Amino acid sequence: MLEFVELPDCFYPRDAITIITPCAPTPKHSLYLSNLDDQKFLRFSIKYLYLFKKSVSIEALKCSLSRVLVDYYPLAGRLRKNNNNDDDDHKLEVDCNGEGAVLAEAFMDSTIEDLIEASKVPNKSWRKLMYKVEAQSFLDIPPLVLQVTNLRCGGMILCTAINHCLCDGIGTSQFLHAWAQLTKNPNTKLTIIPFHGRHVLKSRDPPQVRFPLPGYTKTKPTQQVELLKLMQSQPLVATSFTFGSHQVLQLKKQCIPSLKCTTFEVMAAHTWRSWIGSLNLNSDLTVKLLFSINIRKSMNLPQGYYGNGFVLGCAQSKVKDLVCNNNNNNNNNNHLHHGVKLVQQAKATTWDNNGEYIRSMIDFLEDKNVRTDLSASMVISQWSKLGLEDLDFGEGKPLHMGPLTSDVYCLFLPVVGDADAVRVLVSVPESMVESFRHHMMVKESWESHREKNNEDVNTNGYHVEEKLFV
Structure with a gap:
């Protein structure tokens, strides 16, 4: 503890x-x-x-x-x-x-x-x-x-x-x-x-928006306002979960053989559905996952470009299609499979179309009434593949690297000394901490794996840090 x-x-x-x-x-x-x-x-x-x-x-x-x-x-x-x-x-x-x-x-x-x-x-x-x-x-x-x-x-x-x-x-x-x-x-x-x-990412004149952009809105939230009220009505509690490479692999195995996925894709889907599952939302509510997608290669940005060279990918789903409401393991796996597929589709939409989707997004943002749609969304920022943990001023690499403070965004952080591990840090309302922890620990999957391999999960790369108020 x-x-x-x-x-x-x-x-x-x-x-x-x-x-x-x-x-x-x-x-x-x-x-x-x-x-x-x-x-x-x-x-x-x-x-x-x-x-x-x-x-x-x-x-x-x-x-x-x-x-x-x-x-x-x-x-x-x-x-x-x-x-x-x-x-x-x-x-x-x-x-x-x-x-x-x-x-x-x-x-x-x-x-x-x-x-x-x-x-x-x-x-x-x-x-x-x-x-x-x-x-x-x-x-x-x-x-x-x-x-x-x-x-x-x-x-x-x-x-x-x-x-x-x-x-x-x-x-x-x-x-x-x-x-x-x-x-x-x-x-x-x-x-x-x-x-x-x-200027390499300057909007066109006139703007040409040729794709729907679900991560953004020009209207005020309606049915999702209750979720916003929940997030703002209670103290936020920072929760942290470290997934070792073995636990990431177990999540991936729930999606194969029909679907292969990256570490980010499976961790994003798992964190998203755990967050939604903790909120006790209406099953017909549409929820979203917003996550950063690097566009440096797809837009041929010059080497050394240090400005904001990313856009927000957006996966969206009905709550009932994303969250498992019973203890059936097969059903649970299907929901993870669904979430991973949505993340992959959001990435593919962004990268396809010869940059036109990205150009449409840049043009859409020319309208200053446009806002990022945070009304019923989880936002994930990936810090774990940026080399931040390798910083060395001459006296060795850091023993720890992370954010100074915790906020409502979810961070995927590097684990010093383990390039294949991912630390998930996200702040949630006080009332949903225990439920969120339960969903993130995917107890059934770890217990099943431990029985087969006679391993102790708590010493095999999966760790849950106790909650601290922020």
């Missing part, structure tokens, strides 16, 4: 907050953001948490950050509206002015051993590991904010907040690895040169 760990306060020495500017002159201009960058549901910072066994010289980190910001100069700029319109539908752009990133230095009276296990499920006190920039609005926060916290054991915590309007997960990983590369080898040239232009 994981215990709630209230972190001690961070101590900030004098002059702990530094503005790091590029060490050489950088272009001064406005950077256009594509409609994929400028979506309202991306107007937040991606916050990563890293735990390292050994700290890195703060001066080396500052020097390399100043150097890498020459190449990634938009991250040293500031977001702004591209017109004087004060409504909520303004288009954003980046003022590439070289003002710099924020780097905070701190000390915490704790050890890496104290933090490593409890970090698997975030809680509110962990937010103190990221320096809070006092700002009146989202636009006033610098695109890049960092905090380096040294521990009494010689370990180091690195927290990064990178504006999602400028970078997606692949882009943030690319930037962090570039920073690490220059920290280890200050005189080297970057392995990947960043590509800044976003």
